Amino acid sequence: DIQMTQTPSSMPASLGERVTISCRASQGISNYLNWYQQKPDGTIKPLIYYTSNLQSGVPSRFSGSGSGTDYSLTISSLEPEDFAMYYCQQYDSSPDTFGAGTKLELK
Amino acid sequence: EVQLVESGGVLVQPGRSMKLSCAASGFTFSSFPMAWVRQAPTKGLEWVATISTSGGSTYYRDSVKGRFTISRDNAKSTLYLQMDSLRSEDTATYYCTTRTMAPSWFAYWGQGTLVTVSS
Numbered sequence: 001d002i003q004m005t006q007t008p009s010s011m012p013a014s015l016g017e018r019v020t021i022s023c024r025a026s027q028g029i030s031n032y033l034n035w036y037q038q039k040p041d042g043t044i045k046p047l048i049y050y051t052s053n054l055q056s057g058v059p060s061r062f063s064g065s066g067s068g069t070d071y072s073l074t075i076s077s078l079e080p081e082d083f084a085m086y087y088c089q090q091y092d093s094s095p096d097t098f099g100a101g102t103k104l105e106l107k
Numbered sequence: 108e109v110q111l112v113e114s115g116g117v118l119v120q121p122g123r124s125m126k127l128s129c130a131a132s133g134f135t136f137s138s139f140p141m142a143w144v145r146q147a148p149t150k151g152l153e154w155v156a157t158i159s160t161s162g163g164s165t166y167y168r169d170s171v172k173g174r175f176t177i178s179r180d181n182a183k184s185t186l187y188l189q190m191d192s193l194r195s196e197d198t199a200t201y202y203c204t205t206r207t208m209a210p211s212w213f214a215y216w217g218q219g220t221l222v223t224v225s226s
Contacts, residue, residue: 034212036152042219044152044202049210087152091211095168098152 002026002090006099012107013078021073021102023066023088032092033071035064038085038101047086048073078104109133109215111203116220123193129186129203129217136184142206143177143188144213145199153199156188157206170196193224 003026013019023033035048046055048064051071061076075082083106088099115127127143143155156177157166165177176189186203200219207214 032211034210036213042200044204044213044216046212046214049212053210089152089212094166096154098154100151 001095002029002093002097004088004090004097004099006086006088006102008102009100010103010105012105014107015078015080017078019075019078019104021086021088021104023071023073023099025069025071025090025092027093028068029090029092031067032090033064033066034089034091035073036087036089038087040084075104109205111205111215111217113201113203113217113220116201116222118223118225119193120226121194121224124189124191125193125222126190127188127201127203127220127222129188131184131186131203134205134215136179137181140206140208141177141179141186142204142213143186144202144204144216145197146202146219147196147199150199152202155201158186190222193222195224198222198224 005024007022031051033051036044037047038044047058051066052064063074065072083104085101085103087101090097110132112130119125140159142157145153145155158177158179162179174192178187200221202219203217204213205215
């Protein structure tokens with residue numbers, strides 16, 4: 001199985017700050033990489049598909065990039081509703097695998 | 108509005124069985140592959156199983172093969188997960204999700220149902 005390593009595991013940040021979450025695959029995944037957000041109540045929402053494509057309705061402050069084994073999710077200016085867990089997921093090779101998550105916390 | 112509502116999660120002893128259900132509404136259920144994804148307490152997300160639109164094809168992670176069975180009833184817009192020979196490591200919140208192909212991801216998620224395997 002492809003291992004997905006997310007860093008950092010937690011990130012204290014302030015409102016208005018620009019943050020970047022990284023995700024590294026154990027082998028190349030040809031941009032087959034998605035991002036999800038999980039709120040404290042457990043609600044899970046898809047954000048970005050195929051590395052850099054924003055889901056309809058997701059604010060433009062979210063963006064994704066990367067290639068090969070290294071990918072990232074950037075939030076350009078943090079809003080209160082952005083403090084949550086974020087997970088990357090690869091679908092280049094079965095089974096689909098997720099990163100361990102990054103908890104974005106209010107500093 | 109798409110809704111996925113899981114049910115059936117309870118406390119169960121190791122070695123016993125349990126069946127989860129997921130009632131879907133707000134979309135054409137029979138047109139979407141469906142999946143179960145689980146999350147152990149304080150852990151990340153883990154894909155469990157996927158089923159094709161007709162139910163004719165099923166896929167499982169290695170650790171549940173031979174113990175779990177995913178199925179669906181398109182007439183009732185309901186997804187199921189039969190879990191046998193449960194182990195403590197199966198303890199998790201189980202999420203019902205649509206596994207779309209374009210884009211290829213888990214597009215819609217339920218709120219989850221907690222399964223606790225403990226003596």
